[in-house]
Structure formats: C-alpha cells, structure tokens
Ligand SMILES: Nc1ncnc2c1ncn2[C@@H]1O[C@H](COP(=O)(O)OP(=O)(O)OP(=O)(O)O)[C@@H](O)[C@H]1O
C-alpha cells in the first residue's frame with residue numbers, strides 16, 4: 101500500500117481535483133484505491149456524491165473506536181472507495197493534540213487497510229498544522245500542486261525546508277504545475293524558467309481548463325464524463341509520472 | 347449487518363422488462379446495461395467444486411468475458427477475474443484470489459464444461475437523492491430457465507441493500523433462490539451432480555450369496571474403468587488414467603482374493619488380461635507422477651538450481667506424448683475391447699457357482715487372513731531387513747485396503763473408518779519408502795538417456811544428482827519412520843477392533 105497525500109500550504113491550488121482524478125485513474129488501472137477526505141469542507145466527498153458524515157466525528161475516528169474499514173463507502177466506480185469527511189474535522193488538530201504521539205496517529209489508523217488497498221490518497225486541507233504533520237508521517241509521497249506564481253514557489257521552498265528539518269526521510273516530495281493559464285505571461289515564464297531546475301518538480305503541467313472546472317457541476321471525476329482532450333491527457337501523464345517515481 | 351439473501355427468482359408471471367418498470371415506480375434506478383450473453387458452467391470430472399459448495403461460471407458477452415466463482419447455495423460471488431478463455435487447468439490462470447481458490451480445490455484436475463446457457467443480462471443502478479449509486483442489480487433472463495436477479499451491495503451502503511431486499515420480497519413478490527440454476531439445468535439433461543466419484547461407495551448386504559456380492563463389486567469397478575476410458579485416451583488430465591488403473595488393480599486384487607468363488611479358468615483368464623492392462627498403462631502413469639512431482643522436486647533444490655530442472659520437464663513431456671500415443675492405440679485395440687466386453691457379459695450372466703458362502707462370511711475370512719499376514723510380515727522387519735520385505739508388506743497392505751473398501755458397508759461405519767485410517771498411515775510410509783526408491787532409480791535412468799541429448803547441459807545433471815540425493819534422504823527417513831507407524835497400526839485397541847469385526851464370525855462358521 102502506497103499513501104499519496106496531496107498537500108499544499110495554500111488553498112485553492114487544485115489539491116482536491118488532483119486527488120479525485122488521480123484516484124480515478126489508479127482504480128481504472130485495476131488498483132484497489134481509497135480516497136480519504138481529511139478536509140472538513142468535504143470537497144472530494146462532494147465530487148463522489150458521498151455524504152460528508154462520519155459516525156462519532158473526528159473524536160471517534162482519531163480514537164480508533166471504529167475500524168476505518170467500517171466507515172468506508174464504495175464510490176460509483178470499480179475499485180474506488182472513499183472515506184468521507186465530516187464537519188467536525190475542523191477540530192482535528194485539537195483532537196490529535198489530546199493524544200500521545202499525535203503525529204503517528206494517521207499512520208496507525210491506516211495500517212489495518214494495508215492488505216485491502218494498493219493506493220490511498222489523502223486529500224488534505226490547506227495550511228500547516230498538527231494534522232499535516234501526521235499526514236507527513238503517514239504518507240509515502242507528498243504530492244504538491246503549485247500554481248506558477250512566485251509566491252507559490254516560495255511556499256514550495258518552505259515545504260522542502262520543513263521536510264528536511266523534521267527529518268522526514270521516507271517522504272518523497274513530488275510537485276507539478278497546476279491551473280497553469282497559457283494566456284498569462286507570468287505563468288508561461290515561470291514554467292519555462294523553473295521546469296528544469298528542480299528534481300522534485302515534474303515536467304508536467306495541468307492546464308487551467310473549463311472541463312476540469314466542470315467537475316463541480318458533474319460531481320464526478322473528469323475521466324467519468326470526458327475521455328479526450330488536453331486535461332485528460334495531462335492527468336494521465338501526471339499519474340504515469342508518479343507511477344514511474346514509485 | 348445481518349446477512350441478507352442476495353439472489354432471487356422472478357415469479358412466472360413477471361418478466362425482466364415488466365419487473366424493471368415496476369421497480370422504477372418504487373425506487374430511483376437506472377438501466378445502465380442490457381446485452382445478450384452466454385454462461386457456461388465448469389467443474390472437474392469428479393465434481394470438486396460442487397463438493398465445496400462452489401459453482402464456476404464463464405460469462406461471455408460482446409464486451410467482456412469473465413470467470414466467476416460463486417457459492418452454490420447462495421449464489422454469492424466469491425471471486426472473479428477478467429479472462430478471454432476458460433482455462434483447462436487452474437495453474438494456467440493468472441495469479442489472483444480466484445486462481446488460488448481453484449488451484450487448491452482442483453489441483454491437477456481439468457475444468458470441464460458442463461453446459462452453456464443463453465441469457466439476456468440487465469444491469470441496474472439504484473441511486474439516492476444525490477444521484478449516488480447505493481446498490482446494483484444484476485438480472486439474468488435465461489432462455490429456458492426463468493429469470494434470476496442478484497443484489498450487488500456497495501461497500502458502506504448496507505442499509506440500501508437491506509431496503510432493496512425488503513422491497514423485492516415484500517412489494518415485488520420475488521422469491522429468494524433456494525436451488526442453484528445449475529441443478530435445474532442438469533436435471534433437464536437427465537444428469538445429477540456427483541454422478542462420478544473416484545471413491546468406492548458400495549452398498550452391500552451381509553446375507554447375500556458371496557458370488558452375487560462379488561459380481562456387484564466387479565461390475566462397479568468395470569463401470570469405473572469404462573467411465574474413465576475416453577478421458578484416459580484423450581489424456582484430459584492425469585486422473586482419468588489414475589482412476590482407470592486403480593479400478594484395474596482393485597479388480598486384479600479381487601480375482602486373487604476371491605479365487606474360491608469363480609472357476610479357475612475364469613480367474614486365470616481375466617487375471618492375465620487385467621495384468622496386461624496394468625502393464626500397458628504403467629509407463630504413462632509413471633511419467634504423470636514425475637510430472638506432477640516436478641514442483642516438489644524443484645522446491646527441494648536450492649533456489650539457484652531450480653530452473654536447471656527444466657530440460658528434465660521437457661524430456662518427460664516428450665516421453666509422455668509418445669507413451670500416451672501408444673496407450674491410446676492399445677485402448678482402442680481389439681484385444682482390449684473384446685476381452686473387456688467378454689468380462690462384462692460374463693458378469694451379467696446369472697451366477698451358476700455352487701456356493702453356500704454369504705458375502706459377510708467371505709469378507710470376514712479374507713480380511714482376517716490378510717490382516718494376520720500383515721502382522722506376521724511386519725513383525726519380522728528390522729532396520730537390517732532388505733528393502734524387498736517392506737515392498738512385499740506394502741502389497742499386502744494394499745490388498746487389505748481394497749478388501750476393507752469393498753466391504754465397508756457390511757461393518758459399523760465408525761469402526762471400519764478407524765481401521766482404514768490407521769492402515770492408510772502405514773501405507774503412506776511404505777508407499778513413500780518405495781516411491782522414493784523408484785524415483786531415484788528412474789532419475790538415474792533418465793539421466794543416462796538424456797546424456798545423448800545435445801540440448802541438455804551439465805547444470806541439469808548436477809540438479810538431478812542433488813535431487814537423487816534428496817530423495818535418498820527422504821527414503822531413509824521413511825524407513826526410519828516405519829517402526830513407529832507399524833506399532834501405531836497394531837495397537838491393542840486396533841487389534842481388538844479387527845478381532846471383534848472379523849475374527850469371531852470366522853470361527854463360528856468353521
Ligand atoms: N486545472 C483547473 N482548471 C480550472 N479550474 C480548476 C482547475 N483545478 C481546480 N480548479 C477549480 O478550482 C477550484 C479549487 O480547486 P480544488 O478544490 O481542486 O483546490 P484545492 O487546493 O483542493 O482547494 P482547497 O484548498 O479549498 O481544498 C475548484 O473550484 C476547481 O473546480
């Protein structure tokens with residue numbers, strides 16, 4: 101089982117879209133796949149039409165009162181399951197803080213699922229917190245979408261420093277450009293100049309596109325309503341590149 | 347969640363389309379697929395899947411072919427895999443939970459088609475107010491066997507499945523399936539499951555005249571020979587020949603054990619015939635055994651040497667093809683067919699022998715005599731006794747085993763089972779001892795033959811050498827083991843059972 105966390109300190113950079121679309125592609129390849137929606141906003145739960153509700157909320161979840169397996173919902177797609185969000189996840193930090201070894205908590209909860217799933221995607225809320233530290237411990241890959249702006253690049257540097265300082269040796273950082281707008285001069289320039297400098301920056305760009313935006317109306321992964329086009333190809337290339345790294 | 351039934355039958359007055367229309371009025375649903383398909387059922391010749399409450403289906407439609415394993419009684423799906431052709435052997439399947447399960451049960455037996463049905467398939471999604479699918483329905487509308495329906499629950503939506511179950515049973519008057527479709531289909535063909543088993547299951551009466559009883563035994567054995575004949579000729583899998591040979595050996599054993607009943611002429615004539623049948627089938631069987639053992643052989647070698655045995659496999663397979671051709675020719679020959687036909691006719695004729703012996707008396711005497719012989723032969727064996735003595739004892743044990751299996755139904759089941767089991771253990775160690783020796787010698791012989799082949803190189807001979815050594819170690823272990831097994835066989839409690847079942851009566855009749 102490989103755990104892939106989509107994470108960025110910044111909000112609205114395409115984390116959830118990435119999670120939903122990559123998980124869909126993994127399942128399509130026949131891998132048993134789970135999406136864990138850790139964001140109280142419940143965006144990925146929404147895309148899969150699963151009610152953002154967890155029995156007992158964050159407290160029961162973190163306490164491990166129920167096995168995670170009992171909270172999982174099958175999506176409309178073969179091999180693809182979802183562990184939904186709950187509004188109480190807004191207190192996840194407090195709940196975690198009340199425990200011993202809070203940062204090891206997610207890893208521990210995921211362990212019993214190791215035989216059942218090939219890939220687990222963690223859809224994380226933005227910002228850096230105790231939860232994100234727990235995510236870093238649990239994940240094998242930290243997948244970070246970045247919008248091609250100078251500010252975004254700075255946050256990526258911050259993240260790298262954090263990983264280094266906290267000696268998260270088993271965590272591999274992979275980033276890629278997300279929501280890149282070909283009409284914006286700055287986007288083009290940054291992609292052109294930075295693409296080759298960073299080993300952890302994939303040579304793949306997810307374009308800013310209306311078919312991706314439509315996921316919100318369709319309430320399903322991109323691949324479930326379009327089979328062709330630049331966006332579909334970009335996500336496929338991204339998934340292949342990640343598989344290569346693993 | 348309490349387990350709910352997932353498979354249903356539509357009542358006769360309801361067809362698939364009408365049902366879907368009715369369902370749509372009760373719950374939000376959508377027909378997502380409808381297509382023609384063919385469903386073929388598979389099992390081994392000896393019904394290993396059916397015995398394990400499993401049904402193997404191969405489903406073919408325009409856009410997908412799927413091998414599915416279901417629990418027969420409930421029709422629940424246990425495992426499935428996408429594959430373009432039904433496999434002949436489980437080991438030919440790509441590794442998956444399905445192949446594990448099949449391999450475990452079928453071992454070396456081939457999967458054979460039982461029957462093929464035509465049907466129309468409908469797939470429906472049941473959804474909630476968010477248009478989220480919360481359960482699926484699969485409808486199978488068979489051309490001649492009615493219409494069946496299965497709920498396919500979705501993880502985490504147990505309640506939806508339960509509600510759907512209620513809806514189907516209470517409001518749409520569906521019937522929970524009690525009988526698997528396979529049974530209905532077989533019945534329509536005049537067949538029954540488990541119409542073949544390699545085990546003897548004779549129901550005999552103690553008081554029947556012995557000459558009548560042994561005719562029943564011979565007829566049953568003859569029947570098994572005939573049932574396995576075609577599969578042996580076609581070499582569908584190794585077990586046709588195996589069962590064929592076991593019946594021959596049992597018949598031969600009968601002819602020598604029941605000498606007193608038929609005339610000398612008959613006994614000699616057919617003993618010779620069945621001895622001949624045994625001999626013409628033995629090479630093919632030996633090669634089967636080596637080929638079946640190959641995985642074990644490999645496993646006994648160091649990892650680095652295992653693949654070096656591959657040329658041996660090819661050598662054996664080539665030999666087997668030649669032996670099989672010869673065998674097939676012999677089994678279609680006049681000599682084989684004519685004499686077997688005569689034997690059949692002879693058994694059909696009403697008994698003319700003059701005997702007052704009942705079957706039970708015959709059974710008691712024979713079993714008791716052979717048992718005494720085992721005790722005698724076994725007790726003189728020490729570590730120093732030549733191997734031949736153990737081989738002879740093995741043969742005697744086999745005779746006793748056949749006798750007890752023939753006459754099982756004449757004795758209390760629980761007691762005879764205990765005796766057969768303890769005999770089995772003794773036979774196992776004697777069998778090992780001899781088999782390892784035979785295999786060692788065969789490997790030596792094969793390596794000599796393989797010397798002349800250009801394609802075989804030193805590492806192969808080296809691997810075969812190591813294998814001979816491993817077999818020799820195992821042979822020595824078996825020999826060591828013998829003393830303990832023999833003591834276990836002749837425990838006072840076993841002796842007492844033997845005596846109580848077979849000895850008293852013998853004395854009375856004398
Ligand atoms: N490549 C894209 N092209 C156009 N719109 C996009 C693209 N990716 C995401 N969006 C839209 O941008 C918004 C934010 O995307 P998304 O929810 O994936 O980001 P996020 O990083 O998960 O946000 P948050 O931090 O709120 O969880 C959504 O409305 C989504 O539809």
Ligand SMILES: [Mg+2]
Pocket residue numbers: 115116117139143223224225
């Ligand atoms: Mg999000």
